Amino acid sequence: EVQLVESGGGLVQPGGSLRLSCAVSGFTLSSYWMSWVRQAPGKGLEWVVNINQDGSEKYYVDSVKGRFTISRDNAQNSLYLQMNSLRVEDTAVYFCARVEKTTKYGAYGDYYDYYFMDVWGKGTTVTVSS
């Protein structure tokens, strides 16, 4: 069974740090892009960051650039999110998600890659408060 399990959330003071982990099972982590998505209490979903299969490409939402760092250890089947300089507005449930890629072919030999998040963990709660 494909499974993602987040951990590491908790209560932290503004300016503090936390490291989230996402343990994966049931698939080969090294074959997939991975994402972190967060959801503030009572609010919508916010994409946070993507990382490619070997960790050489990372894309962050502007609000966390320079403060959050995504990493992965494919041998340990784990994804991480190091969160520094935390702010009250970082309070949220943080989900890790697997990114599925689908390729569609056009009529002239062209092709297009589509990405979506097909498997999600249940989330871990981060609360930033004094």
Place this chain on the structure above:
Amino acid sequence: IQMTQSPSSLSASVGDRVTITCRASQNIGNYLNWYQQIPGKAPKPLIYAASSLQSGVPSRFRGGGSGTDFTLTISSLQPEDFTTYYCQQSYRTLLWTFGQGTKVEIK
């Protein structure tokens, strides 16, 4: 890229046909996904590439549109469909954004 969903909420009855709209601030081709989220649960993918149904998703869900305007249509609402739906653009370099969500409530 900003994604704007409308309406923010709607009321409907079991068996109704409902349509949710998602508008992108620029042309995103058909790089548009839809997710369903039950309160307290993780999102679940419904539609990818604007109109492709994710495996296991009932055929009453249909996605459409391209460019800047997209729709999610539920042809006949079932009791388990009364929840929140999000669109998400996946255009180009994996810098993604979600719409603000649409809550489907029981009338």
